[in-house]
Amino acid sequence: MSNGNGMAPGQVVKVLIGVVVFLVVAIWLLAKLATSGFNVDAEVMTKEAVAARLKPVGESVASDAPPGMRNGEQVFKGICISCHGTGLAGSPKFGDAGAWAPRIAKGFDTLVQHALGGFNAMPAKGGAADLSDDEVKRAVAYMANAGGAKFTEPKVGGEGGAALDPNVAGKKIFDSVCTACHSTGAAGAPKFGDKAAWAPRLKPGLDEVVKIATKGLNAMPPKGGFTGSDEEFKAAVEYMVNNSK
Numbered sequence: 033m034s035n036g037n038g039m040a041p042g043q044v045v046k047v048l049i050g051v052v053v054f055l056v057v058a059i060w061l062l063a064k065l066a067t068s069g070f071n072v073d074a075e076v077m078t079k080e081a082v083a084a085r086l087k088p089v090g091e092s093v094a095s096d097a098p099p100g101m102r103n104g105e106q107v108f109k110g111i112c113i114s115c116h117g118t119g120l121a122g123s124p125k126f127g128d129a130g131a132w133a134p135r136i137a138k139g140f141d142t143l144v145q146h147a148l149g150g151f152n153a154m155p156a157k158g159g160a161a162d163l164s165d166d167e168v169k170r171a172v173a174y175m176a177n178a179g180g181a182k183f184t185e186p187k188v189g190g191e192g193g194a195a196l197d198p199n200v201a202g203k204k205i206f207d208s209v210c211t212a213c214h215s216t217g218a219a220g221a222p223k224f225g226d227k228a229a230w231a232p233r234l235k236p237g238l239d240e241v242v243k244i245a246t247k248g249l250n251a252m253p254p255k256g257g258f259t260g261s262d263e264e265f266k267a268a269v270e271y272m273v274n275n276s277k
């Protein structure tokens with residue numbers, strides 16, 4: 033009595049038992065792997081997993097500065113620190129000159145490119161898509177400098193602190209700070225776009241209006257509560273004024 037494979041029934045049974053035992057052991061091992069944390073390292077290292085874990089951090093950057101206005105230190109402490117603070121996932125650790133030297137040797141532009149676009153396990157913009165390119169540049173300079181580089185951190189508000197574009201810098205500040213009162217007219221604030229409300233205020237000229245608003249006026253707090261530079265505040269006033277006359 034033999035089947036088509038030339039095996040006796042007894043042998044077939046033994047082979048079948050062997051297969052079943054093998055499967056049971058394999059499933060048990062897989063289950064153990066899945067629940068015991070053996071696979072944590074592999075999971076931690078994937079770009080997606082790391083980025084996903086950090087997403088909430090990137091979305092709630094703790095800083096007083098309005099969007100686009102954070103300096104390198106603020107961006108680092110809000111975003112990059114989650115990996116670079118400890119060297120997570122093989123990232124060059126903050127302040128570790130040995131880890132940073134070969135990176136710095138690539139030059140500022142390359143590092144910025146990698147920080148903006150991503151590089152292996154380094155996600156684009158550290159996973160915080162809301163960072164402006166300049167904010168990322170500042171953070172790269174800040175981190176690299178702490179690791180021994182002598183890069184110039186791009187100034188908040190553009191090259192050399194030159195006059196800021198009201199439609200860019202000014203709008204950002206308006207949207208994050210001034211809008212609270214000036215969009216609604218709260219507390220008697222002249223409303224954005226309300227020519228009649230603004231005309232009498234603008235008579236003394238822009239510089240005088242900026243001066244008054246910087247000091248504060250009745251229910252208008254000094255600088256409207258904005259904590260950034262005078263240039264930035266002026267850009268916000270200009271943005272509001274340009275759109276209200």
Ligand code: HEC
Nearest residue numbers: 082112115121122123135143146147152153154158171172
């Ligand atoms: C999710 C973790 C993570 C976050 C968050 C993160 N990085 Fe990285 N970063 C890495 C890793 C990992 C590397 C190393 C990549 C490699 O060399 O393979 C790296 C490398 C870099 C490098 C060196 C690139 C090069 O060419 O050698 C720069 C610059 C950098 N990061 C900037 C930043 C900045 C700026 C931020 C914050 C805006 C940031 N990183 C946030 C993980 C992170």
Ligand code: HEC
Nearest residue numbers: 210213219220221233241244245250251252256258268269
């Ligand atoms: C808490 C509410 C509030 C916020 C926030 C606020 N303002 Fe005002 N602002 C006012 C009020 C109220 C007035 C009118 C004060 C008055 O005339 O008694 C005013 C007036 C002004 C004026 C006119 C000053 C003048 O000479 O008549 C300017 C300019 C101005 N605000 C700019 C800003 C800017 C720029 C921001 C954002 C950075 C801002 N404000 C944020 C309440 C606010």
